[in-house]
Amino acid sequence: MFTVGLVVNPVAGLGGSVGLKGSDGADVQREALSRGAVPHAGERAAQAVRTLLSRRPGTRFVTVSGAMGEDSVQGAAELVRLPPPPDGHTTAADTRAAVVAFAEAGADLVLFAGGDGTARDVLDAVRGLGGQAPPVLGIPAGVKVYSGCFALSPATAGFLAAGFDPESTLEAEVVDLDEERYRNGLVSPRLYGTVRVPDSRTGLSGRKAGSSSAIPATAEGIAREVVSRMLPNVRYILGPGATTMAVGRELGLVTTLLGVDVIESGRLVAADVSEGELVDLVRGREAVVVLSVIGGQGFVLGRGNQQISPRVLDGHELLVLATQQKLAALKGRPLLADSGDAELDRKLSGHVQVITGYRESTIYRISAASEESFG
DSSP states (O other), X not given: OOEEEEEEOTTTTTTTTXXXXXXXXXXXXXXXXXXXXXXXXXXXXXXXXXXXXXXXXXXXXXXXXXGGTHHHHOSOOEEEOOOOXXXXXXXXXXXXXXXXXXXXXXXXXXXXXXXXXXXXXXXXXXXXXXXXXXXXXXEEOSSOOOSTTBBSSHHXXXXXXXXXXXXXXXXXXXXXXXXXXXXXXXXXXXXXXXXXXXXXXXSBOOOOOOSTTSXXXXXXXXXXXXXXXXXXXXXXXXXXXXXXXXXXXXXTOOOOSSSOEEEETTEEEESSOOHHHXXXXXXXXXXXXXXXXXXXXXXXESSSOTTSOHHHHTTOEEEEEOOHHHHHHTTTOOEEEOOSOHHHHHHHOEEEEEEEETTEXXXXXXXXXXXXXXX
16 A cells, blocks of 8 residues: 655744745744744645545555644544654654654655755654655745755645655755845755655756856846836835845845835835735735746745735736746746645736846746646
């Protein structure tokens, strides 16, 4: 019988929508909850489980009780009994212990829902198991998902798990950022190691590629073009990234590298805002959402910009920015949307104009991450 181990980091992604740029650490998690953050990791894990079972009925699950897995399976599953955390909060040690227990229970594959921090915990457990470690696959649920061991979406994770062949695996990288430095605008991803994952040509997100090699003049040209198109009395939401930050610089404004800012008629209306603040700022107003593409992965929505939710996007124009180098590196693969709302992602699918320089743009395909073809 095909056996899958499932572990969920219940607080993964908690800090995204409220602008905390991560969820590592009990203090950050408490702050996120105090700002009204709602956990979604369990829900995303459940999407993967449903997809898997629809394609491979009879799969045996081993998981952890409560929010660490059982709630997402919502059915018959064998529970791995772990000592309850003393303060009620799960820790990295719980994730590592779960992976070890899954291996002992004969799991053919381990699914884990979280972000890059969770991937590091899984990597630590896998290293300790040595040759006894099963392959793993990440269900993207974190604020930042830069590692290459994640599926494109929860549905993709279920699809890949259902078709898993133990003879067909590859090594995928686990990378992470120092969240404190990240919150201060310092992006310094570090490679921690590799894990075995199901082999797929298109179902894995791939490692995020840095943008340091981009020619500064290219970003400046994109910014000039965006500014030339701006209309008075329209609110422009600038997503995270060096390219969108160049737009603020072109206007003579100091905007945030990793936050979400709002500008109107050449002035900064609000900086580093949360999802709730954005909803209030654009309600009843004409607005344009300006987003850049994540290099190497192609994501436009759902990676590091969870503040720009379906509520924010609804009824507003989307403007996409990318250098020609970023688009060329995708080798024809589409841009991806993973907003958390499958219906909205489908509405966004099709072709979008991408600004690539001053007076330069191209038409490029965008797809819902959950519906992209796998191989």
